[in-house]
Amino acid sequence: MDLTLVLAAGIGLGTVLLFAAVGEIFAERAGILNLGVEGMMLVGAVTAYSTAVTTGNAWLGIPLAMVAAGALSLLHAVVTIHLRADQVISGLALTFLGTGLARVLGEGLSNAGSIALLPRLTVPVISEIPIIGPIFFREQSVLAYVGYLLVPAAWYWINRTRPGLNLRAVGERPSAADAQGIDVVRLRYAYVLVGGLLAGLAGATITLAVSPGWFGDLTVNGRGWIAIGLVIFAQWSPIRAAIGAYLFGAIFRLILDIQGLGSILGAPNPFGPGRSATFFLEMLPYLFVIIVVVAGSRAALRRRLGAPAALGRPYVRGERGA
């Protein structure tokens, strides 16, 4: 098994996790925890897929998926920002609602036939670079390239621009930001929406670029939660989130590859489909999430870094607190 091939094949799934994780980083940096990623991704996935099926145009699925998931995220924004409800419970509600909506909208879609996937591109010249080229730039979906651009852009926006400074201020010390004349409420709405749009894009990436089709809840199968775990592992940095996302993409890919092997070391593959040991492989990504979240929490403790200080807390002008 060629490692570069595994990594290259893992980019697709990694891109899914990347979009969702970066979106969540934006929302959390603004101080709003949104646990509805799984639900928003499902709505994005079903919207993108049904659009591609009905119109025959996969491209059109992307903006519609983003709008649908973005609309859902605004519900969370209203409830948590204006109504000051608990962000955990509202995020859970969003996941339930998104899951139910996606199932209702996806009724009958599971045998809708095949769709044309988004095109795959090979970048000339760069794809010839050893290791990096074949992993990242050969026959990758256009959306993978969007991911490559998003990561540095997100890092630059958060760390090197004026609006990014405002974003961090709103998540760390909303009262200070408010005193500076920054509109805390408006920024929080904006970044929750960004998180929703990106979660929708993540869902669309699944159905338009990675594994076309609609399989109910299994279409996303916990990847929204993995993305949230990645945010903790990444300590709210888009670059670390990207590393984690591609790593998990490769792990998912490796599992599929191992399941597909005919034999291991001459013996029949105990992890093959229909063999019970395959379920131990399927546990691995979820166990890895626990491990990386533990690692991320420990590192955050040691470095005294961590979640944005105002994460999870509503901001009310004039009340005590951050």
Next chain:
Amino acid sequence: MTLSLEPRVSPPRWLSAAATIGAVLVALLAGGVMIAIAGGDPIKSYVHIVNAAFGSIGVLSDTLVKATPLILTGLACAIAFRMRLWNIGAEGQLLMGAWGASAVVLVPLLPSGTPGVLLIPAMMVAGALAGAAWAFIPGILRARLGVNEIITSLMLNYVALSWVQFWVFGPWSEGGFQQTRTFPPEAWLPRLADFAIDVPLFSGLTVHIGLLFGLVAAAILWLVLERGRWGYEISLVGDSPPAARYAGINIGRTVILVFLVSGGLAGVAGMSEVTGVIHRLTDHISPGYGYTAIIIAYLARFGPFRVVVASILFGALILAGREIQPSGVPAMIQGFVLFGLIVAEVLVKYRVRIRRPAAAAA
């Protein structure tokens, strides 16, 4: 125009109840709109739900069967949420409980032929222990390392499902199917129908003794939480960890203990499903009871007896919802209910004022 929330000093008691009922009604309305958009007939759907869940004593009994695991997992969530511990792993703890109970007859941990009076309590203990052990993982990680319990408890749901799948596909598979052999009748929880010879009225009624487990658990939790010192400590830790620390409460130990109790209750729910309903282990024992439990705990405002009432309502939704098209309707309504409840709570806690900007503001 701005929206402002003014805290109510002492919200009237009736307002809380009215807001909860209002939230459920609004959720049903929103669900109806979505059913209509998806091409269904909302009124027919709702009438169908009520008939299929409460229309006769037979279906009422089926509703209570569905409510049984919801009561136990709902209590599991309620006790954790009281402390603001977000154990959303009841689904996995239920699965592990079902697995642990099954192990007693399938390994077997007790020799075959063990009478039911011994076997069933043993399965119950095994189920509770397995569920508690599963909940111990997020509990200790949270208490000792400060790891977010939401992610860990949720991830363990997926791991638990794979674990159960391994056993029902592999070592315990019956003829290669995704299920174990049927348990011996000694391991079946008694049903009302079993007493139909003496009481003809009970004929065909599927309600099993697991419902009693749920009701007893609710009563015990009510005593502990509302009347005991421990309940007070849990609420204190949930409301204000610093205050709890000053009061000399060992927060880490309380966190772990609450997770153990929570997981144990969910484990008993799993045990009650395999011994009371399907009499074997499969990987399809739960249509998401552990997730619905989160909404139930919230709808019940973490009160044990209110959990029972909410569980019966959601049991009806799950039972009758199976026949409703499109199939996602029950899940969608659950989502709307939870959102409705969140908004209702805000309306109870605060007075909402809409202010127009004063013309002379400057």
